[in-house]
Amino acid sequence: MAEKNIPYKIHLTEEEMPRAWYNVRADMKTDHRPILNPGTLKPVTADDLRPVFCDELVSQELNDRDRFIEIPGPVLDFYRMYRPSPLVRAYFLEKELKTPAKIYYKYEGGNTSGSHKLNSAIAQAYYAKAQALKGVTTETGAGQWGTALSMACGYFGLDCRVFMVKVSAEQKPYRKAVMETYGATVTASPSDTTQVGRKILAETPNTTGSLGCAISEAVEAAVTSDGYRYVLGSVLNQVLIHQSIIGLEAKAALSKYGEYPDVVIGCAGGGSNLGGLMAPFMADKLAGSASPRFIAVEPASCPSLTRGRFAYDFCDTGKVTPLAKMYTLGSSFIPASNHAGGLRYHGMSPILSQLYHDGYLDEARAVGQVSVFEAAGLFARVEGLLPAPESAHAIRVAIDEARACAETGEAKTILFGLTGTGYFDMAAYIQYNGGVMEDYIPTDEDLKRGFDGIPELPGVE
């Protein structure tokens, strides 16, 4: 059923794997507003960040000049375990939808961490090892990032302490077990092991946790432990740099067959997946050489781009991090227990926020989880891959776009990111299969409570 000899799966060779990550920030027309020290309201310096992040990652975080950053040899070696990842032509889905659209997805779930998160985890673990640290701390939502970091730390022999959002830890005991198999220590967050965790528990004893809470705990654990640094799986510039490998490979694979996307679709929680997938295509758009349409898909339960404010805000619930100018629902906003745990973040990558604000990231679309699981089930049946709920957000919109093409007769080329598998999300599938899944859509009143927590910063724009 293949056309023009385009195979179902396009594999790059290991020699064709990119040797450098791409830093979109160097090409942005307007850089994102600087990250601010909440005490001084001045831009954070490398010195401010070094107690929290590894030195090299601090450099990457602040790097607004270098378009490309060389991938270290040991990271390339590890990448060969699971990269280049396949770019799949979704022939079966196209047939099912009777669409003239050509649908491609970059499949990042074929490694044991089950998601794209490993691309940045191994880089961050490598830099920590190179700096002779003892270990790292982090938070995890759905568990994908924590699993990836556990694998990376297990490989380099680093200690790994993971704060896992409580609702995910409860829904996904086996995720925890995978992390422990790789030698990590997993703590449900909020916990009583940190000051900030105890404070949050005192204020909201029944909270199911959030990425924002878990970040606060992980940062505290890092800065109060000798030889540890904090690492983060999304939101940060450094993570978008590492994840650019998704888009670079996708672009190279498409170009082998003379293809280029009209539409690029990714789920967006903190923004690392979409940021990575769209990076090289965004480069073309910024350079004026192509004009793909970018769509960020977020859960209706946590609609930071579609209903949030573009404002300076804390990156965590405990307000221990610097302030970032981003689309935010307020750092105190705790989303309902939607099953896409990886998308339950109150803010959005400053890079993506700026690109959205400036119109380069064309559209954000919020979708309810019931329609997301409907898309996931259809996709699983016809394409043979059981997607993670996060990834199924992108699938939902890719299907909608392809169906629109069936209406109009347009043969658009659609590219979306299939970030991970749903093997550890079966509790959610059971709920959907049983017909008892509900959508959670925050009311304006819910949002107002979150917005009320956004700091007022006189004189700062």
Next chain:
Amino acid sequence: MAEKNIPYKIHLTEEEMPRAWYNVRADMKTDHRPILNPGTLKPVTADDLRPVFCDELVSQELNDRDRFIEIPGPVLDFYRMYRPSPLVRAYFLEKELKTPAKIYYKYEGGNTSGSHKLNSAIAQAYYAKAQALKGVTTETGAGQWGTALSMACGYFGLDCRVFMVKVSAEQKPYRKAVMETYGATVTASPSDTTQVGRKILAETPNTTGSLGCAISEAVEAAVTSDGYRYVLGSVLNQVLIHQSIIGLEAKAALSKYGEYPDVVIGCAGGGSNLGGLMAPFMADKLAGSASPRFIAVEPASCPSLTRGRFAYDFCDTGKVTPLAKMYTLGSSFIPASNHAGGLRYHGMSPILSQLYHDGYLDEARAVGQVSVFEAAGLFARVEGLLPAPESAHAIRVAIDEARACAETGEAKTILFGLTGTGYFDMAAYIQYNGGVMEDYIPTDEDLKRGFDGIPELPGVE
């Protein structure tokens, strides 16, 4: 770290994917003894089998002439979703073991069913669909076969009824959920939905079930339902034919780099994985053109090759199936609740049994599950893949062989089958990580009880 430009993963192109399966039986020096009708003790005929199996699969089951059988187009189309599967050079494991051996593994876990079982499931579902049947029934142990069949039936729109060994159904609720996501009906076995199930429950109310029991129930459900046939994921000749694609691809991938295995290792429950992996190499051995060493690895808790008898026996506990000459522990033998549910079968493929009896399958080795999980954990850490407990049996012996090479300095080429992932086996990993896993080794008395149930057939050899 790659040598001789052999990449970490060798991908065949879709054009290089085999177009025909290989039937080792056509090349065997001594065919296996015929399957007998238990009533007449005469060889079963196609007419005997047609009420149970699809017509085309009956032909394949009895086919001892055709060396190659063409893969139908719709099956090839489906194969493209996840095949050719990668052949991986285990550079990281070699380094960890400081071995001069070259280790390769054929990785069959990269599809949503999580194992090699999909190779036969889609073929069997296709033939059922082509015969215009309503649906199929089957049993599943670890859940890999049931998941694969559910996917295949979901793809072709066939009804799928799965009897799942009770201990697995209890250990793996999420496996059940995946099957249900693909539209299958899953029943824990023994159940009260069949006569044979009710009988087994009456005799042994506390049984945790076995593949043998579940087969009896599935066969009964098929032959008593209009428009249904029974399908099986291992043991049968037809399944070994379909699984030959594993070995055919592995051989083609190795030959691209001038490589050929000295040792071929596979876990063996019913024998489909090892049978498929070794098939084209066995062809060379039978033709006298090469002499690779074949090792079957089985659990110490269910040692059909290493401690069983080569005798005619029933393929199921309920004694509703024909009699096969094979290595068997007796159809009434119910193994301890070892975590490798897919290897808990009392018998062994008649083809593999005959090849072992005749010395072409060189060696069988029984290993305890504690040492198996030790190997699994090591492999997961250094190779980045979390293996299924079944697959980890092969990993255990591959590591032992590679370590022996480190002692002797021999640079053997070792090929093993990595049949599946362990994402649905985390309860077992939790037990191992917690240090509370035990080995189950049947006593001679345990075995004697099983042997006592092997039928005495005067005049039949």
